[in-house]
Amino acid sequence: MRRVIVTALFIFVCFLLQCTFFRALAFAGIVPNLIIILTASFGFMNGERSGMLIGFFGGLLIDIFFGSVIGFYALLYMYIGYANGKFCTIFYPEDIKLPISLILFSDFFYGITCYVILFLLRGRMDFKYYLVHIILPEIVYTIVITLFLYPIILWAHRKLEQGEKRREKKFV
Numbered sequence: 001m002r003r004v005i006v007t008a009l010f011i012f013v014c015f016l017l018q019c020t021f022f023r024a025l026a027f028a029g030i031v032p033n034l035i036i037i038l039t040a041s042f043g044f045m046n047g048e049r050s051g052m053l054i055g056f057f058g059g060l061l062i063d064i065f066f067g068s069v070i071g072f073y074a075l076l077y078m079y080i081g082y083a084n085g086k087f088c089t090i091f092y093p094e095d096i097k098l099p100i101s102l103i104l105f106s107d108f109f110y111g112i113t114c115y116v117i118l119f120l121l122r123g124r125m126d127f128k129y130y131l132v133h134i135i136l137p138e139i140v141y142t143i144v145i146t147l148f149l150y151p152i153i154l155w156a157h158r159k160l161e162q163g164e165k166r167r168e169k170k171f172v
Helices: 004-017 034-046 048-068 073-086 097-122 125-172
Strands: none
Touching: 004 034, 004 048, 004 125, 034 048, 034 097, 034 125, 048 073, 048 125, 073 097, 097 125
């Protein structure tokens, strides 16, 4: 139960920060994608199911407040969480290269998918402009914020695991 509450709190705080605080710190209209950081982190720390659930609820919040169609971002983030959950078996908390690279690829996949679904199908063919002015700056900004946010997520993950192990020992 504690894990569910902490996870919901993380989703809400990341969504709130992304939509308020980082909007004020936007560089050329680019905001870091905290929901991708959270979805990818929980995915490779806890597995596919956790990544999918975090992605779904984070994406659903974005759909409700900013999406034109309910479910697009929820589905996209859910796929990202599932894909990152596949790397759960090779996750080592001490190594930051895997989280950084997975978050980078997740944000790139997110940007490409949004371009194809939201822009290319509407006849906007200038991919080079979208790549240089939207996708790549967002990836860089997201990676910089990951360096600060990921240790907090990792710390919370470790604390939750320690609490669960203590409760298991008391129960047995």
